[in-house]
Amino acid sequence: MEKFDLHILGCGSALPTMRHQATSQVVNIREKLFMIDCGEGTQVQLRRSRLKFSRLNHIFISHLHGDHCFGLIGVISTFGMLERTADLHIYSHPDLIGILQPQIDFFCKGMSYNVVFHPFDPKARDVIYDDRSVSVETIPLRHRMPTCGFLFREKPTPNHIKREMIDFYQIPVYMINRIKNGEDFITEEGKTIPNDWLTTPSDPPRSYAYCSDTAYYPSVTEQIQGVDLLFHEATFASSDSARARQTQHSTARQAAQIARDAQVKRLVIGHFSARYDDEEILLKEAQEVFPNTVLAQENLQLSI
Amino acid sequence: MEKFDLHILGCGSALPTMRHQATSQVVNIREKLFMIDCGEGTQVQLRRSRLKFSRLNHIFISHLHGDHCFGLIGVISTFGMLERTADLHIYSHPDLIGILQPQIDFFCKGMSYNVVFHPFDPKARDVIYDDRSVSVETIPLRHRMPTCGFLFREKPTPNHIKREMIDFYQIPVYMINRIKNGEDFITEEGKTIPNDWLTTPSDPPRSYAYCSDTAYYPSVTEQIQGVDLLFHEATFASSDSARARQTQHSTARQAAQIARDAQVKRLVIGHFSARYDDEEILLKEAQEVFPNTVLAQENLQLSI
Numbered sequence: 001m002e003k004f005d006l007h008i009l010g011c012g013s014a015l016p017t018m019r020h021q022a023t024s025q026v027v028n029i030r031e032k033l034f035m036i037d038c039g040e041g042t043q044v045q046l047r048r049s050r051l052k053f054s055r056l057n058h059i060f061i062s063h064l065h066g067d068h069c070f071g072l073i074g075v076i077s078t079f080g081m082l083e084r085t086a087d088l089h090i091y092s093h094p095d096l097i098g099i100l101q102p103q104i105d106f107f108c109k110g111m112s113y114n115v116v117f118h119p120f121d122p123k124a125r126d127v128i129y130d131d132r133s134v135s136v137e138t139i140p141l142r143h144r145m146p147t148c149g150f151l152f153r154e155k156p157t158p159n160h161i162k163r164e165m166i167d168f169y170q171i172p173v174y175m176i177n178r179i180k181n182g183e184d185f186i187t188e189e190g191k192t193i194p195n196d197w198l199t200t201p202s203d204p205p206r207s208y209a210y211c212s213d214t215a216y217y218p219s220v221t222e223q224i225q226g227v228d229l230l231f232h233e234a235t236f237a238s239s240d241s242a243r244a245r246q247t248q249h250s251t252a253r254q255a256a257q258i259a260r261d262a263q264v265k266r267l268v269i270g271h272f273s274a275r276y277d278d279e280e281i282l283l284k285e286a287q288e289v290f291p292n293t294v295l296a297q298e299n300l301q302l303s304i
Numbered sequence: 305m306e307k308f309d310l311h312i313l314g315c316g317s318a319l320p321t322m323r324h325q326a327t328s329q330v331v332n333i334r335e336k337l338f339m340i341d342c343g344e345g346t347q348v349q350l351r352r353s354r355l356k357f358s359r360l361n362h363i364f365i366s367h368l369h370g371d372h373c374f375g376l377i378g379v380i381s382t383f384g385m386l387e388r389t390a391d392l393h394i395y396s397h398p399d400l401i402g403i404l405q406p407q408i409d410f411f412c413k414g415m416s417y418n419v420v421f422h423p424f425d426p427k428a429r430d431v432i433y434d435d436r437s438v439s440v441e442t443i444p445l446r447h448r449m450p451t452c453g454f455l456f457r458e459k460p461t462p463n464h465i466k467r468e469m470i471d472f473y474q475i476p477v478y479m480i481n482r483i484k485n486g487e488d489f490i491t492e493e494g495k496t497i498p499n500d501w502l503t504t505p506s507d508p509p510r511s512y513a514y515c516s517d518t519a520y521y522p523s524v525t526e527q528i529q530g531v532d533l534l535f536h537e538a539t540f541a542s543s544d545s546a547r548a549r550q551t552q553h554s555t556a557r558q559a560a561q562i563a564r565d566a567q568v569k570r571l572v573i574g575h576f577s578a579r580y581d582d583e584e585i586l587l588k589e590a591q592e593v594f595p596n597t598v599l600a601q602e603n604l605q606l607s608i
Contacts, residue, residue: 014382015382015385016347016378018348018351018352040344040345040347040348040375041344041348043320044321044322044344047320047321047322048322064410064411065411066377066378066381066411070381071344073370074320074344074370074374077370078319078320081319082319095410099407099410102402102403103403103407106368106399107368107369107370
């Protein structure tokens with residue numbers, strides 16, 4: 001199966017702790033890396049992950065709170081020192097440009113590559129990235145400032161061609177990819193071999209949804225219905241639900257309710273408040289509603 | 305002796321590594337904390353140090369390269385979330401204001417305290433801070449952009465009064481501080497007891513000099529003559545001296561030459577290039593010239 005992995009670089013929330021880094025993740029789809037959010041310290045976490053810096057060309061920012069974007073200037077500056085040449089694309093609320101561009105101009109003079117901004121409206125549901133392997137769609141969320149999540153949908157992969165059919169019909173090499181992509185095969189005698197004799201279907205396309213930061217927002221379930229993996233913030237335990245409402249964050253139970261109602265396959269919760277010395281209480285609470293839940297943690301890698 | 309400690313929060317250089325944090329230090333003088341430089345990740349290192357955030361009111365920035373100031377916005381923002389009320393004073397090249405103020409305005413709306421900028425000219429030698437305990441003086445250095453170090457000079461402390469003299473002459477409480485500060489004592493019979501019978505001299509005032517980043521710059525030795533502790537950058541080994549010249553950094557040997565020629569009491573070297581997996585080579589090189597040298601490392605605390 002083609003690679004589709006999630007790497008958690010940081011899963012803390014606004015206040016720094018010694019247990020968690022600020023928010024950042026990397027999605028690895030067929031060795032192309034997509035970063036989601038970029039809190040302070042992300043560049044060191046990226047190094048720790050051993051992912052190749054040069055494979056990272058796209059960064060998506062959910063919203064402009066510091067714990068989701070203070071690490072950008074460090075990443076950009078370090079990529080400059082490493083003499084990167086490929087464009088780096090940043091997708092975010094338009095306000096980021098006015099904040100980040102002056103820093104780039106001041107700190108990264110004469111840099112060897114360009115930062116290309118792709119502003120979007122977090123309130124709209126839109127495909128903001130699309131290539132042969134994957135599309136990325138915004139997921140409007142409900143938070144104290146314009147915020148959205150991101151839905152990564154893998155593109156279908158070609159069918160598998162059966163080895164024994166290649167041998168039996170002596171299928172020439174130049175036909176293999178065409179058959180994988182759906183063509184029938186015509187033998188030298190003019191006989192048509194239908195594609196579904198020659199191939200087995202590829203694995204169904206997979207999907208990953210990232211929802212952070214957000215209050216409990218049930219209408220999101222329609223858009224993320226059935227995803228293979230959902231990351232949902234779970235800043236608080238239910239015992240702190242008043243604080244969750246006030247700050248427009250979710251409890252672990254609410255994250256699990258979203259997962260259950262959206263019938264996702266697996267849930268990973270994160271964005272933990274600094275008040276918990278141990279997130280087992282959050283895990284337990286979520287698992288009561290949605291058993292297939294795991295806790296995010298720094299350097300955790302999940303295959304989707 | 306009154307407290308005068310140096311805490312190393314980070315001693316790496318521009319490129320992030322998993323071994324070292326970006327530059328930052330805290331000087332603790334009589335429980336007042338003074339931060340020098342503030343690279344990315346400083347707020348987590350400050351938490352790790354267990355120093356009290358509320359005791360930190362002054363931050364000095366040597367120059368505006370990212371590895372010395374990218375952590376400021378995180379510190380400022382976190383202090384806001386912690387509902388600090390005391391002003392936070394930042395001393396730096398004037399260009400910092402135009403870079404940082406827009407970020408404060410955007411990310412820290414409605415913050416409970418003020419950030420007060422104190423711009424200075426790094427090319428001039430000036431006292432930029434002065435209170436009852438300490439003065440801070442700029443040390444002009446030679447680097448790729450305007451840069452200075454900082455010289456912390458403790459103020460003299462009062463003399464020690466001899467316990468047995470208090471008892472013998474029945475010195476009243478209200479006179480004790482006056483005698484510590486140099487007054488003679490006059491007995492009820494009108495007899496003058498000279499101050500030097502009553503007291504022993506206080507410890508001589510101590511001093512700490514921070515020199516980073518800088519090329520080898522011998523004229524600095526005059527200003528830092530005889531300091532109790534010198535932090536000097538030692539980004540490279542002598543085998544990389546061409547690179548040191550090119551980037552206007554120092555080798556470990558050059559740092560030690562400055563320490564020797566300035567007749568300082570102790571040297572701590574830091575700002576290590578990411579190319580060294582082990583800084584013993586730098587230590588050895590420095591100690592050949594100036595034996596009383598130690599390597600900086602994260603969470604190292606030195607009493608001055």
